Amino acid sequence: MGKGYYIRKHEAMAAIILAAVALVTIVALSVVYNREKSRNSAKWTNASPPAVNPTRKASNDPWDKYRLPDTLSPISYNITLWPRLQINSDGMYIFTGSSKVLFTCEKETDLILIHCNKLNLTLFNGHHANLTERSKPGAPRIRNSWLQVETQYLVIQLEGSLTPGKSYWLHTEFTGELADDLEGFYRSEYMEDGQKKIIAITQMQATYARKAFPCFDEPGMKATFQITLIHDRGTTALSNNLEASTEDIVIEGVPVTRTEFLPTKKMSSYLVAFVVSDFTYIKRKDNNRVLVRIWARKKAIEDGQGDYALNVTQPILEFFENYYNTSYPLLKSDQIALPDFNSGAMENWGLVTYRETALLYNPQMSANGNKQRIVTVVSHELAHMWFGNLVTLKWWNDLWLNEGFASYVEYLGAHHAQPTWNIKDQIILYDLQRAFAVDSLTSSHPLSRKEEEVNTPSEISEMFNTISYSKGAAVLKMLSEFLTEAVFAKGLRNYLQQFSFGSSVHSDLWDHLQKAVDETPGVKLPYNVHEIMNRWILQMGFPVVTIDTRTGNVSQRHFLLEKEAVVERTSEFNYEWFVPIKWMKSGQPQDQLWLVQKSGYFRVNYDQENWERLISQLEFGSQVIPVVNRAQILDDAFNLARASILNITLALRTTKYLIHEREYIPWEAALRNLNYFIKLFDRSEVYGALQAYLKRQVKPLFDYYGSMSKNWTMVPDGHTDQFTQIIALSLACGTGVEGCREITKGWFKKWMQDPQFNPIHPNLRSTVYCDAISAGGADEWNFGWQMFQKATVAAEAVKLRAALACTKVPWLLNRYLEYSINPEKIRKQDATSTIGYIANNVIGQPLAWNFVQANWEYFFKVYGTGSFTFSSLISDITNRFNTPFELGQLKRFQKDNAETGFGSGTQALQQAIEKTTAKIKWLAENKEAVLRWFLAESENPPKLTGIPHALT
Structure with a gap:
C-alpha cells in the first residue's frame, strides 16, 4: 500500500524535471592525478615477518619454511576414517584413520614434506610412514622421520632419491582427537528430545585438512579423494560424492557401518568434507541429473525448516549454470545445517556446510532478514562450486579471487x-561501504598481496577479511559494469573452461576478460584490462x-581516514587509479546540479556550491535523486567529514531530509554513519542533543509505520519496507519517541505472562527483546535467558542471545561475560560474537574490554592463532575508544601480550590503534562544532509547509 503510493509520487516528480535533465556518461579511465609522493617516501614495510618461536634457531631447511617445495605433486588419496562418537577410557573423543597418497616426483629429491598437525602417527619399522613405488618395489628406504610442529609437517628423509616422473605411495596410520575446537575433523553436541547427540563434522579451510589426515595442504595441489567412513550403526555418513557402497560389519567386536564414496573430482584438500550424524533430509532431483538434498536435525526437517533452502537451491544452481555456461560438475549438491560451525558457511564441493541460521528458516519464528540471509548465503556458496572449486586460486594471497567473486555474484543468484x-542494490550497504571503512586505513592491504606476505596459518586466516570479500565484490562489480555484464560473463566462461579442475592467478582472469573485450564489436577501452585492474588489486586503498x-575539472587522490597519515606501503602506481565515472546534470548551466551515479569503488567530493545544491535537492525534492545515490551522498559526506575533507556540519545537514525519507537503503546508510557518531559521543555532553535530533528525524517514520501497520499489528508487504519498519521502531525506542517503549514493553510483558505464546512478530523481535531487556531488570533478563535455553530455532536463539547483552545492569553483563566462555551455556562458535554484543552496549563496553584483557591467554589457547573470530573480537571491544587514555590502554595491551601473540587479530589490533588515533585528533577539531549544530537544530525545528513529502 505505502510502496504503491510512493511510486506514483516518484513518477510524478520525475516527469516535472525530465526536460531539465541531461545524462552524460563518461568512462574516465584516466583523470587528473594528484600525486602523493610525499606520503609514500617512507621505507616500504610490506607486513610483519612470520612469528618465530624464540626457542628455535632460524633455519633455511625446507621443513622450517611454511610453503611446500615444488618437488612433489599429489595425484590421489585413499582415506579411511573412523570417528568414535562415545567418550573413551581416557575421557576423550577420538578418531582413527589411515591414508595412502599417490604422488608424482617432479624434481629429484631425497626429502618428502607433507602437512600433518596434531595427529599421533603409527610407526612402521620405527618410522612415521611407509613408502612404496606405484608400479613395482624399488622406492628408497626411509632414513629418518619426525613431526615438525611449528610448520606442521611430517618430515621424511630418504636414503636415496626419488626419480622424476615416477609415482609413489605414502601410507600413514594415525589417531586424532575429535575435539570441539571447530577445526579439522571435530565433534558437535546438541540436545534433541532430552538426549545429548554427538556428530562428527569437518572444517578444512584454510589449513585444517592436515588435522584430519596427512596431506599436501595447499590450494594449488589438487588431487582426487577416495573416502571411506566407518561409523556407528544408525548414523549416516556423508562426503563430497555419492555413496558407492554401504555395509554393516564388525570390527574388533564393535558393530559398525562402512560407507565407501565414489572418488571425487580433482580438487583442493581444503574442500574435502565428511559428516557422521543421525540427521535426515529432504530432496529434489534437478532434471534427473543433480540430486539436491537439505540435511539437518530431524526435528528441524520435520518442522519444515529446510524447505525454503531447498526451494531456492535449484533456481540458483540453474542460474549459475547459465551464467557460467558450464554445467554443475558433480552428481549431487548436499547442504547441511550444523549446530556448531565457526564460519557462516563453507563451500565444500558437493557437501556445503552451514550454520543453522544460514540454512534453516521457520516462517513462524524467523524474520524477513533471516530469509534474505539464507538466499544470499546459499547463492554465495553455490557460486563457489565453479569459481573457487572448479577453478581454484594457486595460493592464499589471491583469496579475493574466490571470496570477492562469490560475494559479488551472490547478489545475481539471489536476485x-x-x-x-x-x-542487487544492497551491495552498496553490505559490501561497498563496508569495504570503504577498512580500506581507508593505512593498515589496509592490497586485494592481491605478495606471496611472501602470506605464509603462516594465522597470516592465511587474516586474509579472510573485509578486503578479500567486500572490496573484492565491489571492484568486480565495477569491472562488470564498465566492461558490460555480457562481456564480463563471456570472459569468465572462457576462463573457467581453460582452468577447469586446475588453479590460477588473477592475471589469468585479466587475460580472458581482455580477450572477451577484443572479440566484442563496439567495446573499446583506452587501456587494457591488466593496466586498469592492477591498479585496483595491487595497491591498497x-x-x-x-x-x-564550476570548471568541469576532475581530480583524484588517495582517500585516507586521517589525511595526514603516512602511508608506509609504497605502490608502483603511486596510489593513482583509472576511474570509471558516470554523472548526471540538471538545471540551467549557471546553476547546474551535478550528481555522480556511482557504481565504482571510489568516493565523490564536489565543490561547496554543488554540495549546497545537493542538500537543497534532498530537502525539497529528494525523490529526484535515485535511492542508491541518496545513500551514497550520505555515506560520502560523513566519511569525507571524518577525513577532514568536508565540513562536518555540511555532512550533518544531509540528514535533515530524513524526515521525508521512507526507503530502506538511504535510512540504513544514514544510520550506520549516525551510529558511528552515537558511539563517538554517547559518553559525552554531545549525546543529549544528538538524541534529541534523531528523535525528531525518526518520528515521522515511526508515525507512518504505526499508521500503515494499524498500530504495529501488521508488517508491510514490500521486502525492504519490512526492513525500514524495523529501523523506525528501533530508532524511535532508542531515542525516546513517545509511545514506542510502551509498545515493546507491553509485548514483552504479555510474553512473560504466557511463555507459550509469543505475540511479537519475528521481524520485530530483535528490537523488542533488546528494548524490553534494556528497560527492565533481572526478571526480564532471566526470562530472556530461559527462552534462549529453550529455543529450538537457531534464528530465534540468535535474537535472544544478542538481546541479553542490552541490559543496563552491570552485574548481569558481567555474569553474561562469564557465561560466554562456558561451552555448557554459550556454544564455542558464539563466544566471541556474544562478547561483541556486550561491547556494543555503552555500559558493557568497558566490562568486555577488561574481560578480554584478563582472559586473552585463554582465548588464544582455546581458539588458536588461526581463528577467524579474533579480528572481529578486537574490533568490537575497541569500537568506542576515542581518548588518549584508551589509546594508551590499547598500546599496553599490544605490548603486554606480545609474547602470546594475536594470531589472525594482529592486523585488527593495529587498525584499532590507527582508528583510535584518528578519532582523538578529529574530536579535538570538531567536537564543539558538532555540539553547536545539534543544539541549534533542537532550537530551530524544520518547517514542513510546502516541502514535497512523498508519504505524508
Missing part, C-alpha cells in the same frame, strides 16, 4: 531466486574523486 526483492562543477 534470480527472489526477483521482487531488489536485492581507493581514491576520492573531486568534481569542480
Whole structure:
C-alpha cells in the first residue's frame, strides 16, 4: 500500500524535471592525478615477518619454511576414517584413520614434506610412514622421520632419491582427537528430545585438512579423494560424492557401518568434507541429473525448516549454470545445517556446510532478514562450486579471487531466486561501504598481496577479511559494469573452461576478460584490462574523486581516514587509479546540479556550491535523486567529514531530509554513519542533543509505520519496507519517541505472562527483546535467558542471545561475560560474537574490554592463532575508544601480550590503534562544532509547509 503510493509520487516528480535533465556518461579511465609522493617516501614495510618461536634457531631447511617445495605433486588419496562418537577410557573423543597418497616426483629429491598437525602417527619399522613405488618395489628406504610442529609437517628423509616422473605411495596410520575446537575433523553436541547427540563434522579451510589426515595442504595441489567412513550403526555418513557402497560389519567386536564414496573430482584438500550424524533430509532431483538434498536435525526437517533452502537451491544452481555456461560438475549438491560451525558457511564441493541460521528458516519464528540471509548465503556458496572449486586460486594471497567473486555474484543468484526483492542494490550497504571503512586505513592491504606476505596459518586466516570479500565484490562489480555484464560473463566462461579442475592467478582472469573485450564489436577501452585492474588489486586503498562543477575539472587522490597519515606501503602506481565515472546534470548551466551515479569503488567530493545544491535537492525534492545515490551522498559526506575533507556540519545537514525519507537503503546508510557518531559521543555532553535530533528525524517514520501497520499489528508487504519498519521502531525506542517503549514493553510483558505464546512478530523481535531487556531488570533478563535455553530455532536463539547483552545492569553483563566462555551455556562458535554484543552496549563496553584483557591467554589457547573470530573480537571491544587514555590502554595491551601473540587479530589490533588515533585528533577539531549544530537544530525545528513529502 505505502510502496504503491510512493511510486506514483516518484513518477510524478520525475516527469516535472525530465526536460531539465541531461545524462552524460563518461568512462574516465584516466583523470587528473594528484600525486602523493610525499606520503609514500617512507621505507616500504610490506607486513610483519612470520612469528618465530624464540626457542628455535632460524633455519633455511625446507621443513622450517611454511610453503611446500615444488618437488612433489599429489595425484590421489585413499582415506579411511573412523570417528568414535562415545567418550573413551581416557575421557576423550577420538578418531582413527589411515591414508595412502599417490604422488608424482617432479624434481629429484631425497626429502618428502607433507602437512600433518596434531595427529599421533603409527610407526612402521620405527618410522612415521611407509613408502612404496606405484608400479613395482624399488622406492628408497626411509632414513629418518619426525613431526615438525611449528610448520606442521611430517618430515621424511630418504636414503636415496626419488626419480622424476615416477609415482609413489605414502601410507600413514594415525589417531586424532575429535575435539570441539571447530577445526579439522571435530565433534558437535546438541540436545534433541532430552538426549545429548554427538556428530562428527569437518572444517578444512584454510589449513585444517592436515588435522584430519596427512596431506599436501595447499590450494594449488589438487588431487582426487577416495573416502571411506566407518561409523556407528544408525548414523549416516556423508562426503563430497555419492555413496558407492554401504555395509554393516564388525570390527574388533564393535558393530559398525562402512560407507565407501565414489572418488571425487580433482580438487583442493581444503574442500574435502565428511559428516557422521543421525540427521535426515529432504530432496529434489534437478532434471534427473543433480540430486539436491537439505540435511539437518530431524526435528528441524520435520518442522519444515529446510524447505525454503531447498526451494531456492535449484533456481540458483540453474542460474549459475547459465551464467557460467558450464554445467554443475558433480552428481549431487548436499547442504547441511550444523549446530556448531565457526564460519557462516563453507563451500565444500558437493557437501556445503552451514550454520543453522544460514540454512534453516521457520516462517513462524524467523524474520524477513533471516530469509534474505539464507538466499544470499546459499547463492554465495553455490557460486563457489565453479569459481573457487572448479577453478581454484594457486595460493592464499589471491583469496579475493574466490571470496570477492562469490560475494559479488551472490547478489545475481539471489536476485534470480527472489526477483521482487531488489536485492542487487544492497551491495552498496553490505559490501561497498563496508569495504570503504577498512580500506581507508593505512593498515589496509592490497586485494592481491605478495606471496611472501602470506605464509603462516594465522597470516592465511587474516586474509579472510573485509578486503578479500567486500572490496573484492565491489571492484568486480565495477569491472562488470564498465566492461558490460555480457562481456564480463563471456570472459569468465572462457576462463573457467581453460582452468577447469586446475588453479590460477588473477592475471589469468585479466587475460580472458581482455580477450572477451577484443572479440566484442563496439567495446573499446583506452587501456587494457591488466593496466586498469592492477591498479585496483595491487595497491591498497581507493581514491576520492573531486568534481569542480564550476570548471568541469576532475581530480583524484588517495582517500585516507586521517589525511595526514603516512602511508608506509609504497605502490608502483603511486596510489593513482583509472576511474570509471558516470554523472548526471540538471538545471540551467549557471546553476547546474551535478550528481555522480556511482557504481565504482571510489568516493565523490564536489565543490561547496554543488554540495549546497545537493542538500537543497534532498530537502525539497529528494525523490529526484535515485535511492542508491541518496545513500551514497550520505555515506560520502560523513566519511569525507571524518577525513577532514568536508565540513562536518555540511555532512550533518544531509540528514535533515530524513524526515521525508521512507526507503530502506538511504535510512540504513544514514544510520550506520549516525551510529558511528552515537558511539563517538554517547559518553559525552554531545549525546543529549544528538538524541534529541534523531528523535525528531525518526518520528515521522515511526508515525507512518504505526499508521500503515494499524498500530504495529501488521508488517508491510514490500521486502525492504519490512526492513525500514524495523529501523523506525528501533530508532524511535532508542531515542525516546513517545509511545514506542510502551509498545515493546507491553509485548514483552504479555510474553512473560504466557511463555507459550509469543505475540511479537519475528521481524520485530530483535528490537523488542533488546528494548524490553534494556528497560527492565533481572526478571526480564532471566526470562530472556530461559527462552534462549529453550529455543529450538537457531534464528530465534540468535535474537535472544544478542538481546541479553542490552541490559543496563552491570552485574548481569558481567555474569553474561562469564557465561560466554562456558561451552555448557554459550556454544564455542558464539563466544566471541556474544562478547561483541556486550561491547556494543555503552555500559558493557568497558566490562568486555577488561574481560578480554584478563582472559586473552585463554582465548588464544582455546581458539588458536588461526581463528577467524579474533579480528572481529578486537574490533568490537575497541569500537568506542576515542581518548588518549584508551589509546594508551590499547598500546599496553599490544605490548603486554606480545609474547602470546594475536594470531589472525594482529592486523585488527593495529587498525584499532590507527582508528583510535584518528578519532582523538578529529574530536579535538570538531567536537564543539558538532555540539553547536545539534543544539541549534533542537532550537530551530524544520518547517514542513510546502516541502514535497512523498508519504505524508
